[in-house]
Amino acid sequence: QVQLVQSGAEVKKPGASVKVSCKASGYTFTSYYMHWVRQAPGQGLEWMGIINPDDGSTRYAQKLQGRVTVTKDTSTSTVYMQLSSLRSEDTAVYYCARGEEVFARDWGQGTLVTVSS
Amino acid sequence: QSVLTQPPSVSGAPGQRVTISCTGSSSNIGAGHDVHWYQHLPGTAPKLLIFGNNNRPSGVPDRFSGSKSGTSASLAISGLQAEDEADYYCQSYDISLSGFVFGTGTKVTVL
Numbered sequence: 535q536v537q538l539v540q541s542g543a544e545v546k547k548p549g550a551s552v553k554v555s556c557k558a559s560g561y562t563f564t565s566y567y568m569h570w571v572r573q574a575p576g577q578g579l580e581w582m583g584i585i586n587p588d589d590g591s592t593r594y595a596q597k598l599q600g601r602v603t604v605t606k607d608t609s610t611s612t613v614y615m616q617l618s619s620l621r622s623e624d625t626a627v628y629y630c631a632r633g634e635e636v637f638a639r640d641w642g643q644g645t646l647v648t649v650s651s
Numbered sequence: 652q653s654v655l656t657q658p659p660s661v662s663g664a665p666g667q668r669v670t671i672s673c674t675g676s677s678s679n680i681g682a683g684h685d686v687h688w689y690q691h692l693p694g695t696a697p698k699l700l701i702f703g704n705n706n707r708p709s710g711v712p713d714r715f716s717g718s719k720s721g722t723s724a725s726l727a728i729s730g731l732q733a734e735d736e737a738d739y740y741c742q743s744y745d746i747s748l749s750g751f752v753f754g755t756g757t758k759v760t761v762l
Contacts, residue, residue, distance in 0.1 A: 569751065571697075571751075571753075578738075578740065578753060578754070578755055578756040579689070579691070579697065579740050579742075579753040579756070580753065581742075581750055581751035581752065581753060583750075584750075584751070593749065593750060594750075595748070595750050595751075596748055596749065596750070629696060629697070631697075633699075634702075636684070636685060636687075636744050636751075637685075637687040637699065637702050637703075637742060638689075638697075638699065639699050639702075639708065640699075641696035641697050641698070642696060643696055644696060
């Protein structure tokens with residue numbers, strides 16, 4: 535069965551960077567896109583970006599352009615999301631989600647990132 | 652801010668039918684992009700309910716159905732059950748933002 539296992543919770547100071555991993559199993563890694571979505575406390579879902587694990591191409595939400603980078607390691611079927619210049623507003627649960635280019639089928643368990651001085 | 656608008660909450664008694672609207676614009680739903688729906692229980696991972704406007708992934712009960720018309724879409728839940736109490740989000744693609752967009756989210760309460 536499809537599994538997306540994310541790295542554990544992180545606490546970061548404002549201005550720092552965070553890198554969250556998402557290890558995929560149970561399917562052909564290069565056959566599906568991987569999205570990153572976050573949910574801040576009391577807020578809705580926010581799409582952050584997408585990577586095509588086949589060719590490594592990426593697209594990011596305009597709001598996060600320049601601060602977010604999504605990469606992949608095909609040898610370990612792992613996708614990474616790095617967010618830099620962290621602010622308190624980046625405190626959220628971050629999800630990876632496997633799917634098609636236009637929607638997400640299966641989701642990771644979520645990773646809480648807390649930004650606090 | 653989200654470009655897809657949903658009602659903040661809807662409620663219904665067990666067994667009733669409720670609908671959730673998702674209103675977009677000519678740069679997303681109205682441009683012909685499909686609408687997808689997710690169910691999200693706090694503390695858990697979101698779950699895909701409907702993809703491509705009206706298709707259910709395997710395992711999703713046929714109590715859930717979707718539709719799309721013009722610049723809007725709807726999710727209907729018939730035979731409402733206690734386990735349906737959750738947050739629901741629509742999602743589409745927006746040309747002007749060049750990316751995924753989610754709706755504002757709707758909390759469904761089973762009375």
